[in-house]
Amino acid sequence: MQLIVDGLRFSYQSSEVLKGVSFELNDHEILGVIGPNGSGKTTLLKCINMVLKPKQGLVLFDGNDVKRMERLDVAKIFGYVPQNAQLTFDTPTVFECVLMGRRPYVSWRCSPEDFEKTWSALAALGIERFAMRRLSELSSGEQQKVLIARALAQEAKVLLLDEPTSNLDIKHQLEVMNIMKDLVIFKGLSAIVAIHDLNLASIYCDKLLLLREGEVVAVGKPKDVLTVERIKDVYGVDVDIEIKDDRVCITVLPNSLNCSPSNLISVNRKKA
Ligand SMILES: Nc1ncnc2c1ncn2[C@@H]1O[C@H](COP(=O)(O)OP(=O)(O)O)[C@@H](O)[C@H]1O
Numbered sequence: 713m714q715l716i717v718d719g720l721r722f723s724y725q726s727s728e729v730l731k732g733v734s735f736e737l738n739d740h741e742i743l744g745v746i747g748p749n750g751s752g753k754t755t756l757l758k759c760i761n762m763v764l765k766p767k768q769g770l771v772l773f774d775g776n777d778v779k780r781m782e783r784l785d786v787a788k789i790f791g792y793v794p795q796n797a798q799l800t801f802d803t804p805t806v807f808e809c810v811l812m813g814r815r816p817y818v819s820w821r822c823s824p825e826d827f828e829k830t831w832s833a834l835a836a837l838g839i840e841r842f843a844m845r846r847l848s849e850l851s852s853g854e855q856q857k858v859l860i861a862r863a864l865a866q867e868a869k870v871l872l873l874d875e876p877t878s879n880l881d882i883k884h885q886l887e888v889m890n891i892m893k894d895l896v897i898f899k900g901l902s903a904i905v906a907i908h909d910l911n912l913a914s915i916y917c918d919k920l921l922l923l924r925e926g927e928v929v930a931v932g933k934p935k936d937v938l939t940v941e942r943i944k945d946v947y948g949v950d951v952d953i954e955i956k957d958d959r960v961c962i963t964v965l966p967n968s969l970n971c972s973p974s975n976l977i978s979v980n981r982k983k984a
């Protein structure tokens with residue numbers, strides 16, 4: 713498997729949000745997309761699977777232009793896991809939600825194979841026991857697993873995960889990231905994950921793509937992308953960086969934004 717994204721540009725109305733994004737993703741790789749809020753991470757994921765049509769640029773999957781593919785064929789390649797489950801009044805059961813992942817393969821009715829793949833996706837995520845529960849009755853972490861199971865049932869080759877750890881406590885963050893890593897190693901998938909936590913990103917991702925206002929600031933190994941100067945430049949925050957066993961450990965310095973507790977107290981005193 714090889715994914716090439718070359719010079720992607722996208723605008724909402726007149727404002728350009730992606731300004732020529734390029735990178736490559738290979739078999740069994742996890743690419744972390746990082747960058748401040750509003751830098752274009754979600755838009756990039758949606759342009760890769762053509763939920764949004766890029767204005768310019770190419771997405772090539774094994775040499776084939778994804779823009780020219782049928783919608784259902786695109787769904788056999790990319791499994792999109794949104795940031796949060798879309799909970800509506802008639803939220804489906806967990807089983808129904810995961811079965812929806814079989815949509816690209818279903819003609820008139822679901823086959824025994826579709827049911828079998830749904831159960832095995834639920835089993836892979838360890839959530840068979842929730843099968844008949846409604847999505848709205850699950851915790852954020854459990855919902856996130858259901859959405860990943862749906863992408864698995866879809867037999868996608870590349871997972872596109874949009875901030876899969878937001879709203880989760882540390883244990884569940886690690887659990888979701890471990891699931892992603894296992895799927896990449898044992899099921900032969902690749903993944904592109906938009907993520908805010910730079911430490912988690914550097915532990916789990918093979919490569920990072922750093923965006924700022926729709927432009928690629930850097931792409932490469934976490935220890936090459938995450939430098940003190942670049943984090944200051946892009947996020948405006950002072951950090952300490954230690955490299956431990958080839959991993960980047962980032963500590964945010966509390967006086968970074970002039971909003972340490974003592975500063976806030978003196979600001980409030982001046983106001984009073
Ligand atoms: N539907 C939309 N219509 C207009 N502008 C949008 C829309 N969605 C996102 N944007 C804008 O596009 C930019 C990138 O957004 P997004 O891709 O969601 O960034 P991120 O995921 O990095 O936070 C932001 O400035 C955001 O306000």
Ligand SMILES: [Mg+2]
Binds near residue numbers: 753754755874906
């Ligand atoms: Mg986003």
